[in-house]
Amino acid sequence: MPVVEARGLKKYYDGVVAVDGLDLVVEEGEIYGLLGPNGAGKTTTILILLGLTEPTAGEVRVLGYDPAREPLKVKRVTGYLPENLGFYDDLSARENLLYTAYLNRIPEREARKRVTEVLELVGLADVADRRVGTFSRGMKQRLGIADVLLKDPKFVILDEPTSGIDPEGAVQILDMIVRLRDERGMTILLSSHLLHQVQRICDRMGIIHQGKLVAQGTLGELGAVVEAGEMSFEVRTSRVDEGLLEALRGIEGVTAVEREGDLIRVRASADVRPHIARAVIESGADLLELKGHTYTLEEIYLRYFQG
């Protein structure tokens, strides 16, 4: 049974579309990266998975429970690290975690033991009794991970775990995430707009854009998708005839050739511009303009991969 199974997820906020027909499957024991620019719908998707907001349409199952109907069952086994993480600044790290433990109905003695354990795990044991108000951003983020681990979840959702953290701190946090999967067998869903940072640790990734999942798979699969992706070119020549169109259709990799007045639109699965140019010249016409290459997927892909 997959840990997360979402079908046709939709969410509108006052008429604005945040998530638009999203399908998502996260398998047990994997690190799944939900990637996309700010405002793509990542956080909304996560809030729906946790039952913190209700989807306008669609089916969701998290560990077999419907978050909209049984939010408590979902939250009992799911840890969540929000994007703008906040703690009670005038309480110490230990007191903050103890509060979380009590909210999870962990008995006093057990709670104290676990709090000490998780604080050691994230390397905050020696500042456990300092006020959280004095913590740096990176320390708060690690405290957030401790907070998530406290209830010993099966499934962990991390929203932008590395944003706003220096590269060294980010590496520490990413290593910690990998250890959670390897040592504790947790399933992890993380969201990020910094693809180059998280691609290293994700088993599978989904690229989310304007509320839709536009690509999904391992790093290799995503690369293959882009290579096979569609490009389109606009060709303007001095003269257009059927012979030229036939010649263009004959180029390897070209999937469609359409004529729009004196403009020829060529769709192809690879960059065929040199072949197009040659075909035009050989037909006896002059090449006036050759432009385009709208990488439907790669455009998005590049934007993330080059961070």
Place this chain on the structure above:
Amino acid sequence: MSAVFWKELADHLGSKRFVIFFFLILIVGGASTYLAAQALSGTQQGAEFIYLRLFTVSGGGLPSFLGFLAFFGPLIGVVLGFDAINSEFNRGTVSRVLAQPIYRDWWINGKFLAGITALAIAVASIILIIVGLGLYILGFPPDGAEISRTAMFFVISVVYLGFWLSLGILFSIVFRQTATSALASIAVWLFFTLFLYMLAGLVADQVAPIKPGVGADVFAKHESIRDLVLRFSPVALYEEATTAILIPNYRGLGIAALLQEVTIPTSPLPLGQSLLIVWPQLVGLVALTSVCFAISYVIFMRREIRST
């Protein structure tokens, strides 16, 4: 829910603003009670309900303790409530807390109960200190009727302050900024404690103007209209309700009751009868508090939790 309750209670009791307001009311209330006790100290044991008069008699230019509580009490309530929810949003603790396996209403219920408990602790300790002061100055203990009436006074006061607490919580949900909700709460407080009294007088003057030579019926109408307007205010409701509880001779409100008092020999009423007189006011107070909290509850349950 108990986890939320105990944390919020500890936060309240340890917070600087609670301590400041507690001592403010304690000092002012203590001073007015001390002066009241001075004024009453000639009275012999057996004089009726002397402990209750500690709360209602004013002396030395200071208003009575009751007046102080009616006026400043709302501030304590508001101060405990005005940043209950929006500060959690601003700190970014909302999504973290609500991602824990608790129902969303536990959170707001826990906060409300913790606030009420903190208020009850404050009021109870101030009343006990005043009774202790009375014991010291007057030199004899309160009797059973005085104790039961004081207890009733305590309950009404907690409900009254609870109204202001729930008003503060409501504003903390409606307004995103804590400063806005604090100012809005103070505006409502000023409106009910000051402006509504002026407004009531104005309305009464318009409807039943008192000119030289008008009959008693116009006076009565003037008073009843003034009372009618004032009863929209929880402050007035509280003052009426506690006056009836703390002054056992109190028969009713308005000029008609005053006229009756001249003709009917006054003797103290039993507690049950006093309660009966101000039952509408009591119900009104409880209703105001519940409605205010219910509105907060509904808005909060429907509020979308966005992380930003």
